[in-house]
Amino acid sequence: MKRIIIVAALVFAGFGNQNIQAQDQEQSNNQGPNFSKLDVSPMDVVLFRGENNEPLARVLYSRPQTRDREIFGKLVPYGEVWRTGANEATEITLYDDMTVSGKTIKKGTYTLYTIPQENEWTIILNNSTNVWGAYDYHVEQDVARITVPVRKSPTSVEALSMAFEPIENGAKLQIGWDDHYVEVPFKEAN
Numbered sequence: 001m002k003r004i005i006i007v008a009a010l011v012f013a014g015f016g017n018q019n020i021q022a023q024d025q026e027q028s029n030n031q032g033p034n035f036s037k038l039d040v041s042p043m044d045v046v047l048f049r050g051e052n053n054e055p056l057a058r059v060l061y062s063r064p065q066t067r068d069r070e071i072f073g074k075l076v077p078y079g080e081v082w083r084t085g086a087n088e089a090t091e092i093t094l095y096d097d098m099t100v101s102g103k104t105i106k107k108g109t110y111t112l113y114t115i116p117q118e119n120e121w122t123i124i125l126n127n128s129t130n131v132w133g134a135y136d137y138h139v140e141q142d143v144a145r146i147t148v149p150v151r152k153s154p155t156s157v158e159a160l161s162m163a164f165e166p167i168e169n170g171a172k173l174q175i176g177w178d179d180h181y182v183e184v185p186f187k188e189a190n
Helices: 002-028
Strands: 043-049 055-062 091-094 098-100 103-105 108-116 120-126 142-149 151-167 170-188
Touching: 043 151, 043 170, 055 151, 055 170, 103 142, 120 170, 142 170
Parallel strands: none
Antiparallel strands: 043 055, 055 091, 091 108, 098 103, 098 170, 108 120, 120 142, 151 170
């Protein structure tokens, strides 16, 4: 009787093992989509909507991580044009004409470059779009430049982050990373 039980167990284990091996082969021979892993600086979007829920502005940007690195003045050098993120340069789309620091910006899509300094940043809206990094930056394509003060963040921001905060007739675009942030005011053009 013991022999019958042992033989039955071995036969059953053998069939089960073949089934497991067949599944492994099916998975390794899978001809389905080959999706890439999550980017270390994933792309994100921030959208600002008006009173009637219509979109007024959208920002597409990649979110690099701090990962225990010194960010401003080191990874992002002071005094140099920065893509304001990672990978592709950050882009902002304005769905209506807006004013930035008193200058009217026509609706459209612009690259949002910045020049970080220790106490202030220069914010640049540039006509060149669909660009990688700041390698193809050309000052003659600038539509607007404004200078905004750097603020100390009360908490550390691990991943570059952007958000819109509503203000009267517009919104402030907040850009923060590590222990710094800036605010860029956008107002609806009259």
